Amino acid sequence: MARKTPEPVQVVKQRRDAALNALVGGVPYITFMGISFDRRGDELTGVLSFEDKLIGNPMLPAIHGGVTAAFLEVTAMISLSWAYIWEDFESGALDVEALAAGNLPRLPKTIDFTVDYLRSGLPRDAYARATITRAGRRYASVQAEAWQDNRDRPFAQATAHFLMPRPDPSGD
Amino acid sequence: MTVDKAKIARQFIQTIPHSKALGMEITALGDGMAEISMPYDERFIGDPKTGVIHGGAVSALMDTCGGAAVMSHPDAPAGTATIDLRIDYMRAATPGQAITARAEVYHITRSVAFVRATACDDDTDRPVATATGAFTVEGR
Numbered sequence: 001m002a003r004k005t006p007e008p009v010q011v012v013k014q015r016r017d018a019a020l021n022a023l024v025g026g027v028p029y030i031t032f033m034g035i036s037f038d039r040r041g042d043e044l045t046g047v048l049s050f051e052d053k054l055i056g057n058p059m060l061p062a063i064h065g066g067v068t069a070a071f072l073e074v075t076a077m078i079s080l081s082w083a084y085i086w087e088d089f090e091s092g093a094l095d096v097e098a099l100a101a102g103n104l105p106r107l108p109k110t111i112d113f114t115v116d117y118l119r120s121g122l123p124r125d126a127y128a129r130a131t132i133t134r135a136g137r138r139y140a141s142v143q144a145e146a147w148q149d150n151r152d153r154p155f156a157q158a159t160a161h162f163l164m165p166r167p168d169p170s171g172d
Numbered sequence: 173m174t175v176d177k178a179k180i181a182r183q184f185i186q187t188i189p190h191s192k193a194l195g196m197e198i199t200a201l202g203d204g205m206a207e208i209s210m211p212y213d214e215r216f217i218g219d220p221k222t223g224v225i226h227g228g229a230v231s232a233l234m235d236t237c238g239g240a241a242v243m244s245h246p247d248a249p250a251g252t253a254t255i256d257l258r259i260d261y262m263r264a265a266t267p268g269q270a271i272t273a274r275a276e277v278y279h280i281t282r283s284v285a286f287v288r289a290t291a292c293d294d295d296t297d298r299p300v301a302t303a304t305g306a307f308t309v310e311g312r
Contacts, residue, residue: 029226032215053193056236057251064190065239065254066232073228107219110227114258 015096019089020044022099023081027074027107033067035074042086046075046128048146055123063121068146072128072158073113076142079130080108080162106165108140115158122148126155138164178202181243191236194229198240204248204277204285206240208233211270223267227301230271230291231259234303237273238287242307245277248285250311255284257305265300269293275303283309 016039024030024037033054038045048054048071056064085105088094094105128146140162145154182201185191191208194216200207210233218226235254242252265271275289289303 026220027226028215028217028220029228033228053189055189056191057253058187058189059251064188064232064235065257066228066235067190069231069235069257069259070226070228073231074226102220104220106221109264110261112258112260113227113231114256115231115254116256117254120253 015089018096018100019085019094020082022096022102022104023085024078026102026104029070030074030078033070033074035071037078042082044075044079044082044129046071046078046130046146048126048128050124050126057120060120061123063123063126065115065117068117068121068126068156069113069115069158071126072115072130072144072146072156073110073160075128075146076113076130076144076158076160077108077110077162079144080132080135080140080142081105083132083135084108084164108162108164111139111161111163113158113160115156117156119153119155121146121155124148136164140164177246178244181240184243185236185240188236190232194232196233196236199272200274201240201244204241204245204280205275206237206244207272207274208237208240209270209272212268219264222264224264225267225271227259227261230261230265230301231257233271233273234259234275234289234291234301235305237275238289238303238305238307241275241277241287241289242280242285242309245280245285247280248277248309252285252307252310255306255308257303259301259303261301262299265291265293266295271300280309285309
């Protein structure tokens with residue numbers, strides 16, 4: 001895998017997109033919620049596509065608080081997992097084809113999750129980004145923020161702690 | 173709590189599109205307490221290797237249940253919105269089993285309701301998750 005010349009752009013993009021698709025597409029709940037991820041290099045933005053089934057208060061109407069929480073949790077967990085496997089699939093240690101075939105790495109487990117609701121979620125698309133504030137071998141702390149029209153006016157923010165999957169050579 | 177208020181709260185909760193999408197059903201409601209059940213569904217799986225339900229679906233259940241408890245409280249005249257919610261995940265829910273959340277308003281002021289909730293699967297001695305939250309008290 002010695003790389004003297006830079007890889008062709010298509011190869012890099014194909015590998016990264018395949019890894020991301022495998023990670024996200026492997027989780028049924030993410031599909032059910034209509035959450036997708038926009039990738040720029042290693043930076044991920046969660047996209048929650050609005051649907052009527054996401055409404056929590058039909059009178060306003062507003063997005064369900066549980067949807068907002070779930071969106072932030074999914075964004076935090078995928079961003080953490082993504083950062084965790086990035087080096088491995090970039091170096092070739094993690095085979096992207098195996099990933100795509102469903103041989104996914106174990107996901108981090110949520111220990112606790114706190115969400116602050118700052119304003120009501122409007123019936124339209126929402127976006128979220130997560131920041132890993134600490135990535136230890138066993139525990140990780142992640143913050144996430146979701147917004148709709150204005151990036152500077154988030155409608156919810158969250159803090160979460162995760163238990164990292166243990167690297168297990170037996171493939172557990 | 174009057175019969176009418178219980179009925180109104182129940183009807184309102186049953187019209188929430190997302191709660192319907194998750195198949196939630198109210199099993200008990202009244203006087204600042206709510207119990208809501210969510211069936212196991214493969215579409216809600218968060219870990220494809222084990223079939224365990226995603227924490228996000230549990231969050232939605234906890235949030236709905238907390239809000240329902242507030243709406244059913246005699247001192248809460250109208251709607252409510254979540255201010256914050258903290259969820260502790262104690263263990264993975266057993267695949268194939270429904271998850272039932274029970275929430276109670278343990279303190280209420282003119283503007284804020286403080287809620288505690290617990291979620292269990294069939295093994296009711298070992299909670300799957302617990303939550304604490306603050307909710308707004310609206311309309312007075």
